[in-house]
Amino acid sequence: KNQVEQSPQSLIILEGKNCTLQCNYTVSPFSNLRWYKQDTGRGPVSLTIMTFSENTKSNGRYTATLDADTKQSSLHITASQLSDSASYICVVSRGNNRLAFGKGNQVVVIP
Amino acid sequence: DVKVTQSSRYLVKRTGEKVFLECVQDMDHENMFWYRQDPGLGLRLIYFSYDVKMKEKGDIPEGYSVSREKKERFSLILESASTNQTSMYLCASTPRGGGYGYTFGSGTRLTVV
Numbered sequence: 001k002n003q004v005e006q007s008p009q010s011l012i013i014l015e016g017k018n019c020t021l022q023c024n025y026t027v028s029p030f031s032n033l034r035w036y037k038q039d040t041g042r043g044p045v046s047l048t049i050m051t052f053s054e055n056t057k058s059n060g061r062y063t064a065t066l067d068a069d070t071k072q073s074s075l076h077i078t079a080s081q082l083s084d085s086a087s088y089i090c091v092v093s094r095g096n097n098r099l100a101f102g103k104g105n106q107v108v109v110i111p
Numbered sequence: 112d113v114k115v116t117q118s119s120r121y122l123v124k125r126t127g128e129k130v131f132l133e134c135v136q137d138m139d140h141e142n143m144f145w146y147r148q149d150p151g152l153g154l155r156l157i158y159f160s161y162d163v164k165m166k167e168k169g170d171i172p173e174g175y176s177v178s179r180e181k182k183e184r185f186s187l188i189l190e191s192a193s194t195n196q197t198s199m200y201l202c203a204s205t206p207r208g209g210g211y212g213y214t215f216g217s218g219t220r221l222t223v224v
Contacts (some may be wrong), residue, residue: 023113043115043201043215058196089153097142097161097205103153 003027006090006102013109014081021105023073023090031095035064035075038104040088047075047088077107085109115216116139117202120207123222130189132219134202141207143185145169147219154201160185161207186222192223195218 004025013019025033032051038042048064050055050073059061061078077084090102118133136143144159147167156169160179174196178186185204189196202216 024152036215040216041120041199041220043117045215046213091214097144097159098156101154103151 004102010106021075025092026063027092027100031093032104034091082107117216121220128191128192134185136204140204143219144203144204145187146201197223
């Protein structure tokens with residue numbers, strides 16, 4: 001079964017601190033891995049997309065890493081801001097328009 | 112800027128009503144998708160369409176149907192709404208090859224009472 005597991009399920013961090021979210025997957029074959037940010041009540045917005053050959057990709061204060069050998073990815077948030085409070089969803093594509101979704105990491109940033 | 116637009120942000124319907132959720136994209140994408148998102152379950156694929164008048168069942172198609180009469184528009188239909196269809200519904204689209212163009216709409220929060 002194609003699965004995407006994210007951890008931790010939720011976390012609370014102080015404004016200005018860094019945090020790292022984890023995504024492990026068993027999806028095969030693998031086409032690309034995406035991280036989305038979803039604000040409460042809104043649709044997911046793409047942060048990064050990585051293919052098999054990419055190890056790291058940044059989008060502002062967000063940096064994603066990918067280890068295709070171990071089938072692990074992480075999303076690092078640097079110097080967190082209150083606006084980073086959201087759900088972060090890891091999505092893995094098999095390349096046939098069918099995606100496997102993680103259940104999300106719920107991040108709450110407090111002042 | 113590319114856009115996927117869902118016609119309603121919030122919708123409240125009664126049990127047994129026929130419900131239409133509309134999605135329009137302006138990117139000339141071939142593929143369009145409908146998902147529902149529930150706490151603890153993540154996003155689940157209901158139906159997708161890879162061309163006008165073409166459709167395929169996703170993982171949870173029961174109780175839903177879809178219509179794609181024009182390339183830019185993909186409608187999700189609840190023939191007889193039930194309370195277990197209360198959920199967040201998300202539309203998405205992507206070019207034929209998939210790749211980098213997967214874009215979501217803002218979502219429709221449907222409540223069936």
